[in-house]
Amino acid sequence: MTDDVLLSAKGLTKTFGDFTAVDGIDVEVRRGESFGFLGPNGAGKSSTMRMVAAVSPVTSGELRIFGQDPATHGPAIRARLGNCPQQDRLDEELSVEENLWVYGRFFGLTRAEVRARADELLDFAQLTERRKDKVEPLSGGMKRRLVIARSLINNPELLLLDEPTTGLDPQARHVLWDRLFRLKRQGVTLILTTHYMDEAEQLCDRLVVMDHGRIVAEGSPRALIQEHSTREVVEVRYDVDDHGVHAGPLEGIGDRLEILPDRVLIYADDGDAAAGAVARSGTEPLSTLVRRSTLEDVFLHLTGRTLVD
Amino acid sequence: MLALGLARFVILRNVTSFRRGWPVFLSGFFEPVFYLFSIGVGLGALVKTVTTDSGAVVGYADFVAPAMLASAAMNGAIMDVTFNVFHKLRFAKLYDTMLATPAAPKDIAVGEVTWALIRGGIYSAGFLVVALFMGFVHSWWAVLALPAALVIGAAFAGVGMWATTYMTTWQQFEIIFLIVQPMFLFSATFFPLSSYPEALQWVVRATPLYHGVVLERGLMLGDVGSGLVGSLAYLLVLGGVGMWGAGRRIERLLLT
Numbered sequence: 361m362t363d364d365v366l367l368s369a370k371g372l373t374k375t376f377g378d379f380t381a382v383d384g385i386d387v388e389v390r391r392g393e394s395f396g397f398l399g400p401n402g403a404g405k406s407s408t409m410r411m412v413a414a415v416s417p418v419t420s421g422e423l424r425i426f427g428q429d430p431a432t433h434g435p436a437i438r439a440r441l442g443n444c445p446q447q448d449r450l451d452e453e454l455s456v457e458e459n460l461w462v463y464g465r466f467f468g469l470t471r472a473e474v475r476a477r478a479d480e481l482l483d484f485a486q487l488t489e490r491r492k493d494k495v496e497p498l499s500g501g502m503k504r505r506l507v508i509a510r511s512l513i514n515n516p517e518l519l520l521l522d523e524p525t526t527g528l529d530p531q532a533r534h535v536l537w538d539r540l541f542r543l544k545r546q547g548v549t550l551i552l553t554t555h556y557m558d559e560a561e562q563l564c565d566r567l568v569v570m571d572h573g574r575i576v577a578e579g580s581p582r583a584l585i586q587e588h589s590t591r592e593v594v595e596v597r598y599d600v601d602d603h604g605v606h607a608g609p610l611e612g613i614g615d616r617l618e619i620l621p622d623r624v625l626i627y628a629d630d631g632d633a634a635a636g637a638v639a640r641s642g643t644e645p646l647s648t649l650v651r652r653s654t655l656e657d658v659f660l661h662l663t664g665r666t667l668v669d
Numbered sequence: 670m671l672a673l674g675l676a677r678f679v680i681l682r683n684v685t686s687f688r689r690g691w692p693v694f695l696s697g698f699f700e701p702v703f704y705l706f707s708i709g710v711g712l713g714a715l716v717k718t719v720t721t722d723s724g725a726v727v728g729y730a731d732f733v734a735p736a737m738l739a740s741a742a743m744n745g746a747i748m749d750v751t752f753n754v755f756h757k758l759r760f761a762k763l764y765d766t767m768l769a770t771p772a773a774p775k776d777i778a779v780g781e782v783t784w785a786l787i788r789g790g791i792y793s794a795g796f797l798v799v800a801l802f803m804g805f806v807h808s809w810w811a812v813l814a815l816p817a818a819l820v821i822g823a824a825f826a827g828v829g830m831w832a833t834t835y836m837t838t839w840q841q842f843e844i845i846f847l848i849v850q851p852m853f854l855f856s857a858t859f860f861p862l863s864s865y866p867e868a869l870q871w872v873v874r875a876t877p878l879y880h881g882v883v884l885e886r887g888l889m890l891g892d893v894g895s896g897l898v899g900s901l902a903y904l905l906v907l908g909g910v911g912m913w914g915a916g917r918r919i920e921r922l923l924l925t
Binding site for chain 1: 675677678681682685686689690761762763765766767768769770771772773923924925
């Protein structure tokens with residue numbers, strides 16, 4: 361069923377001069393899936409997304425979207441895509457509804473079609489009351505919802521979301537997740553990039569972790585946690601400047617120990633048992649917290665804790 | 670309009686935006702009218718008549734009016750493809766948004782240039798009406814003055830947009846106005862070509878506005894010769910090359 365493979369990349373590479381942004385990745389996304397690219401800043405997520413959106417030429421490797429080559433079928437591919445870029449890029453000289461109308465016309469929709477579709481999407485994006493307003497005074501969350509509405513104007517089969525909730529407050533993020541989840545339920549295939557682990561866990565059926573332009577892990581959120589972390593994590597804090605001094609007494613508790621400047625992480629399948637062992641270790645922690653392992657643990661384990669900017 | 674393809678919607682976007690910003694249209698209309706009155710009519714009271722390059726003796730205001738029409742078309746086009754295009758290209762990132770649709774860079778170039786010449790055409794039409802009522806139109810050929818103004822607009826819009834794609838700061842636009850300003854003053858606009866020194870005549874002849882002025886002056890004074898075809902061709906080629914260049918540059922800048 362090659363019809364159902366919406367995105368296929370083999371050895372996909374993107375270079376800018378001497379810099380290799382995407383270094384030979386292999387990806388396949390099927391119809392109906394929600395697929396995520398996870399990675400720190402500069403991992404190559406956005407460069408990948410721009411190639412998939414058919415707005416950035418492939419340096420080498422093979423890329424097929426809907427089975428077509430973006431180098432030769434760019435307009436045909438873009439006609440079936442929804443593109444929600446990292447920056448909003450709304451037209452601030454136009455009103456909310458005009459932004460949708462004008463954008464929709466580029467997809468060959470008639471005036472009447474665009475207006476009907478805009479009505480539906482304004483409702484979906486909870487912006488009906490603001491439809492006549494200028495874009496500029498809208499909140500960040502509203503602008504983001506408008507961008508998503510705009511990207512849906514052509515009823516895309518595949519929706520690309522590049523960091524959809526970056527910079528939004530928690531309320532706005534949850535509203536947006538709810539909208540994206542509805543789209544997923546409607547059968548829209550989603551490909552998104554994010555560096556929020558909770559976002560990836562909420563929205564992605566399957567994801568890859570990217571670092572330095574390469575894919576370092578692939579799987580469902582749960583499988584990745586199983587493979588690269590333990591079931592639970594114990595976070596222990598002490599009243600010391602250097603948490604390394606407690607490495608000795610804690611040694612042997614859990615599967616793995618990680619000393620951070622401000623706390624010690626103990627990876628263990630049974631967190632309570634590990635916490636008990638900490639209590640008996642003779643050290644005097646300020647606090648001990650047992651929590652479930654998250655994608656964040658996987659992510660930091662795979663991509664390291666060094667700051668990449 | 671259908672032949673424009675997706676470029677139509679670049680124009681639609683600008684029309685939608687300008688429905689609210691129509692007061693800016695007024696300045697573009699009044700500027701050449703003010704020049705016509707101050708220089709053509711005011712100075713014309715002192716100068717009386719002038720001998721054109723084809724040997725006709727005409728009133729000074731009659732001589733200046735066609736040049737103001739050509740300048741209006743130029744200014745209307747240049748204003749749009751410089752500041753407005755720069756803003757959309759570098760700050761508002763509107764072209765990035767358009768390129769996420771089936772539209773291609775050439776649609777953006779064609780759309781912006783067409784919009785700029787529509788805008789220049791509106792200024793020109795307004796000016797032509799004023800000139801007609803003031804008695805500065807002397808020939809039925811003048812019905813072609815408006816299409817000619819569109820050609821002038823296309824030439825300047827094409828080249829202007831191309832130049833704009835190379836700009837990275839607002840200050841660099843001074844360079845464009847350093848070219849446009851002397852062109853406005855010295856393209857046989859206010860005095861005939863024969864009044865320039867021989868060497869400078871060739872410089873004047875090389876400028877696009879000179880050819881626009883030749884075209885409009887021939888049509889409005891009814892002094893139509895085969896020389897106009899050359900001027901027309903010059904402007905059309907300039908507009909075409911400019912649009913092509915602008916499209917290529919947008920592709921190189923945005924589809925990276």
